[in-house]
Amino acid sequence: xxxxxxxxxxxxxxxxxxxxxxxxxxxxxxxxxxxxxxxxxxxxxxxxxxxxxxxxxxxxxxxxxxxxxxxxxxxxxxxxxxxxxxxxxxxxxxxxxxxxxxxxxxxxxxxxxxxxxxxxxxxxxxxxxxxxxxxxxxxxxxxxxxxxxxxxxxxxxxxxxxxx
Numbered sequence: 001x002x003x004x005x006x007x008x009x010x011x012x013x014x015x016x017x018x019x020x021x022x023x024x025x026x027x028x029x030x031x032x033x034x035x036x037x038x039x040x041x042x043x044x045x046x047x048x049x050x051x052x053x054x055x056x057x058x059x060x061x062x063x064x065x066x067x068x069x070x071x072x073x074x075x076x077x078x079x080x081x082x083x084x085x086x087x088x089x090x091x092x093x094x095x096x097x098x099x100x101x102x103x104x105x106x107x108x109x110x111x112x113x114x115x116x117x118x119x120x121x122x123x124x125x126x127x128x129x130x131x132x133x134x135x136x137x138x139x140x141x142x143x144x145x146x147x148x149x150x151x152x153x154x155x156x157x158x159x160x161x162x163x164x
């Protein structure tokens with residue numbers, strides 16, 4: 001004969017939802033919120049696809065340079081003000097190893113024979129979005145392309161003000 005409590009336990013699904021106030025539920029919610037906020041950055045950045053490059057550009061109406069794109073996206077998505085240049089932006093947030101990149105992280109490149117002269121936003125799957133150079137427009141690139149792989153300088157993760 002099986003006790004009622006034992007039978008009830010056997011009938012519950014193996015992957016039952018955690019109780020709303022359990023540590024597991026709280027951790028899952030925080031992970032979901034983090035993922036959603038980083039995804040918001042990526043979506044906002046992808047809204048800029050096709051915007052023309054303009055040196056010193058700060059907005060989609062007039063054009064964007066690489067740091068202008070990053071600043072615009074972070075301001076729109078998180079209401080976060082970042083410094084003006086890619087070099088200055090490279091000093092904000094925490095250093096991230098290449099293997100630990102997450103969508104919304106910033107990736108930096110040496111494109112002008114100086115470190116941190118170019119910045120883009122990591123989208124996942126070794127892809128990033130950036131505003132490349134004069135005559136170009138905001139586009140998505142693979143970090144696996146030798147040009148980008150050879151010029152990679154590092155990555156930073158900017159704190160989400162909603163998570164602070």
